[in-house]
Amino acid sequence: MGKKIAIQAQLWDNANLENDFTPIFNEILEAGYDGVECRFTVMKQKSKLKDYLKDHSLTLLGLHAHPSVFIENGELKNEFYSLLHDMKEFHIPFLLVSGHPTPTEEAQLSLVKSLSILADECQKNNIQLVYHNHDFEFANGYELFDRIIDNQNIGIALDIGWLYRANYPLDEFISKYTNQIKYFHIKDTTKKEWKELGTGTVDIVKAIATIESIAMEWWTVEQDNSVLPPFESANKSREFLTKLGY
Known part of the structure; x- marks a missing residue:
């Protein structure tokens, strides 16, 4: 309990974020969130x-x-150093990166090397x-992780x-990687459609109880898209967490 709750701004579409973050951030505040995670290009409006x-x-x-924005052939790009400077100036604690499918052993090893650098x-x-x-990432089980x-x-x-869509148990993943899990995306879904918290087929109440085993100041709600307007979707998920005491 006593978590700070952020939301990923992708729900409002990254193109809108890059045009003007202001109306998006205003709706995030109105929906009752404490923080926001978003695409790094928001820094163009520094x-x-x-x-x-x-x-x-x-x-x-x-x-x-994506890591390729900042590193190529094992060499860090100037854009990465510029971003680090901006993140320190704005006191932004997390840089999230995600990959593309890595069908070959060589591609997976290259990704891991880039992440390490x-x-x-x-x-x-x-x-x-x-x-x-x-x-x-689970095409070869837990190998990448x-x-x-x-x-x-x-x-x-x-x-x-x-993780739910990959058919891997949450408690098992957390048990294996407790020390390395530094961030949570709270997300509900069916096997084919992203849903507001409490409206998908994930046992989200049980999932939230499970992730409480890792002490964390912040949780971030993420929904890639919705049939609802972004504010209505974000508000619905926030109200769900409020009813659980968060």
């Missing part, structure tokens, strides 16, 4: 963002990107890099909705 965060009680908790540099700057799972945790600087952002 001056406006600085003024907004100064005047509103909203925390920019994390930025999200990025995570080590983030650690030097007091930023936590976390890898956000989908379902495709076993490789990831070889570097203690790489955290896991566990998305419980994607």
Whole structure:
């Protein structure tokens, strides 16, 4: 209990975020969230963002990107160092990265190497890099995650909705990777459709009780899309967590 709750702004569409984050962040605050996670390109509006965060009680908790944006052939790009500078200036604690399907052994090893380089540099700057799972990472069972945790600087952002779609038990995953799970995406779903919390086929009450085993200040609600307008969707999920005491 006593969690701070953020939401991923993807629900409002990244194109809208990159056009103007202001109406999105206003709706996030109105829906009762404490923080927001969003695509790293929001930093293109850095001056406006600085003024907004100064005047509103909203925390920019994390930025999200694909590793290829920042690293190529094992070499860090200037864009990455620029982002780290901005994240430190704005006190953004988490950088989330997610991959594409890695069908070959070579591709998987290349991804892990890139994550390791990025995570080590983030650690030097007091930023936590976390890898956000989908379902495709489980094509070879836990193999990718076993490789990831070889570097203690790489955290896991566990998305419980994607884990459910991959047909892997939440309690087992948490037991295996307790020390590396640094971030949670609270997500409800059916096998084919993303849903507001409490309206999918995930036993979300049980899932939330399970993730409480890992002490964490923040949880982030994520819903990739919805048939409802974004504010209505976000508000519905927030009300669900409120009824549970969060």
